[in-house]
Amino acid sequence: MDDFRRINKEKIIYILLLAVIISLFTSFKAMAKNYDFQGQGTKNNEKIVFLTFDDGPSENNTLRILNILNKHNVKASFFVVGNKVDSYPNIVRKLKNSGMCILSHSYSHNYKTIYKDVDSFFHDLNKCNATIEKVTGEKTKSYVRLPGGSDNLVCNGKVLADIRNKLISNGIDYVDWNVCSGDAMSRTVDARILKKNVMNQCSMNDFAVVLMHDGYYKTTT
Numbered sequence: 001m002d003d004f005r006r007i008n009k010e011k012i013i014y015i016l017l018l019a020v021i022i023s024l025f026t027s028f029k030a031m032a033k034n035y036d037f038q039g040q041g042t043k044n045n046e047k048i049v050f051l052t053f054d055d056g057p058s059e060n061n062t063l064r065i066l067n068i069l070n071k072h073n074v075k076a077s078f079f080v081v082g083n084k085v086d087s088y089p090n091i092v093r094k095l096k097n098s099g100m101c102i103l104s105h106s107y108s109h110n111y112k113t114i115y116k117d118v119d120s121f122f123h124d125l126n127k128c129n130a131t132i133e134k135v136t137g138e139k140t141k142s143y144v145r146l147p148g149g150s151d152n153l154v155c156n157g158k159v160l161a162d163i164r165n166k167l168i169s170n171g172i173d174y175v176d177w178n179v180c181s182g183d184a185m186s187r188t189v190d191a192r193i194l195k196k197n198v199m200n201q202c203s204m205n206d207f208a209v210v211l212m213h214d215g216y217y218k219t220t221t
Contacts, residue, residue, distance in 0.1 A: 049208045051076040052177065053221075054105055054145060056214035057084055057091040065214050065221065070098055078214070079145040079175075082107030082128035089135045096136045103175075104128045104144045111147060115155035118162045142172045150174045177211035183221045184213055191220040 051069075056062045056078055069076055078095055080102060085092050095102055106114050107128035114124045129140045148154050150164055167174050179201040181194045194212075202208045212221050 045206070047202070047206050047208070049202060049210060051210050051212065052079060052145070052175070053077070053212050053214040054079045055084075055109065055218075056080055057088045057095070058214055058216040058218075059088060059091075060216060061218055061221070062088075062091050062214045063094065064219075066095060066098055066100070069100070075099055075101070077101040077103055077175075079103050079105035080128075080132065081105050081109045082124075082131040083109075085128075085131045085135055092132070092135045096138075101141070102132055102136060104132065104140060106147050107131065109147050111154045114147065115159060115163075117159055118166060121159075121163050122166070143175050144172055145175050149176050151176075175209070177209045178205055179208045179210040181210060181212045181221065183218050184211075187217045188220055194220060 051074065053065065053076060057080060078100055080092065092102060104125055107124045108114060114121050125144060132140050144167065146152065164174060179198060182197045183189050183194055198210055214221065
């Protein structure tokens with residue numbers, strides 16, 4: 001009888017261990033699938049590049065960039081400033097009609113205003129979203145780029161952490177970058193320097209999110 005109980009106990013332990021192994025294997029497969037879907041992993045050594053433009057639209061520069069993108073059948077993401085959307089709604093509509101992704105980058109881009117506290121940030125963000133929706137006629141996608149980035153040194157550290165946590169809890173993803181063109185280093189940067197910066201940094205990343213700007217003075221971008 002004792003041997004019978006021991007054998008049954010061993011069988012139960014074996015079955016439980018097998019179930020755990022199968023469960024873990026299934027979970028790892030799901031995690032790997034999600035990893036690829038999120039774009040963090042690439043297949044067959046392919047490189048993926050996202051072109052992103054901040055601080056627009058601008059009256060002199062955004063359409064120049066759009067024409068180049070359209071000429072080469074390239075899509076890009078434009079993180080727009082709400083008060084400039086109010087000023088140049090027709091440019092934003094042209095971005096939309098060309099299939100570009102139009103996302104929020106704040107309404108005022110005033111660091112002192114938006115980073116005063118969490119409520120100030122979301123008041124500004126909601127105002128930007130409402131402006132985009134009014135012009136495009138579509139609900140804004142749940143992505144945002146924080147002015148200065150999600151780890152900027154301008155905002156109080158706790159306030160910035162609270163902003164990030166509230167964005168996540170509201171289902172909003174904040175988008176940073178891992179390739180910087182350097183076009184914000186001064187009013188105008190030589191195009192050859194910008195190209196060199198992007199090419200060098202992209203060579204080190206299979207998944208690259210490139211930071212550029214389409215503000216008024218960024219005519220070399």
